[in-house]
Amino acid sequence: MNVERHINEDFIVEYIRSLYPPKNDLFQEMEELARAEDIPIIEPETAKLLQLLLKLHRPKRILEIGTAIGYSAIVMMDALKGETNIYTIERDPRMIRYAKDFFAHSGYTGFHLLEGDAKDIMQELSMEYDFIFMDAAKAQYQNFFALGSYLLSKGGLIVSDNVLFRGMVASGELVERRKITIVKRLRKYLFDITQREGYSTSVIPIGDGVAVTLKEKE
Numbered sequence: 001m002n003v004e005r006h007i008n009e010d011f012i013v014e015y016i017r018s019l020y021p022p023k024n025d026l027f028q029e030m031e032e033l034a035r036a037e038d039i040p041i042i043e044p045e046t047a048k049l050l051q052l053l054l055k056l057h058r059p060k061r062i063l064e065i066g067t068a069i070g071y072s073a074i075v076m077m078d079a080l081k082g083e084t085n086i087y088t089i090e091r092d093p094r095m096i097r098y099a100k101d102f103f104a105h106s107g108y109t110g111f112h113l114l115e116g117d118a119k120d121i122m123q124e125l126s127m128e129y130d131f132i133f134m135d136a137a138k139a140q141y142q143n144f145f146a147l148g149s150y151l152l153s154k155g156g157l158i159v160s161d162n163v164l165f166r167g168m169v170a171s172g173e174l175v176e177r178r179k180i181t182i183v184k185r186l187r188k189y190l191f192d193i194t195q196r197e198g199y200s201t202s203v204i205p206i207g208d209g210v211a212v213t214l215k216e217k218e
């Protein structure tokens with residue numbers, strides 16, 4: 001949602017979206033809020049991919065970096081019918097207030113909102129997670145991955161969103177000047193996670209680009 005330019009042709013995106021059944025009232029309310037206040041939340045295709053991965057993987061403990069209003073956390077919880085625990089990190093007090101409210105109305109327990117900067121909080125965490133969803137400051141993905149890889153169980157997945165960043169990561173012609181640093185860091189991030197020993201990564205061109213990384217060895 002709220003991505004200014006799709007990485008895929010609009011007619012393909014619209015066609016795929018037309019296939020999905022209508023969302024429930026809570027998701028519609030959250031999407032309207034995100035649109036009205038220009039808050040980025042995961043795109044419908046990314047939500048479907050996340051849900052499918054979660055149903056296959058059935059993680060007991062999920063770590064999310066970047067809660068915003070709690071939309072993706074509720075999407076993930078919904079996929080597992082409440083049978084998981086989601087630890088989700090957010091540093092913006094306004095987002096924290098929205099997320100708390102939506103979690104309370106979701107009908108699910110099992111959300112654990114960790115308030116503060118992800119880099120600080122991740123250094124304090126000691127539990128293992130089976131699934132990490134990374135959807136916060138893109139320029140920090142390498143730091144988040146380095147910290148997350150210690151917290152991830154063997155056989156666990158790290159899913160990183162927005163890795164193709166409106167196509168800019170794949171084509172120099174699309175890069176906006178003020179985004180150069182983020183784009184360079186995302187390119188380095190993708191290079192590193194695709195080459196990394198003991199991990200297997202697929203970069204999927206849906207939504208704004210999603211990387212799915214499996215931890216194969218300790």
Ligand SMILES: C[S@@+](CC[C@H](N)C(=O)[O-])C[C@H]1O[C@@H](n2cnc3c(N)ncnc32)[C@H](O)[C@@H]1O
Pocket residue numbers: 040041042065066067068069070071072073089090091092095116117118119135136137140
């Ligand atoms: C793209 S939004 C998350 C959207 C959410 N995952 C969803 O799809 O519903 C990114 C959020 O990450 C938060 N964020 C960015 N950098 C962060 C950091 N270093 N620590 C904690 N939160 C951070 C921002 O405040 C923002 O609310």
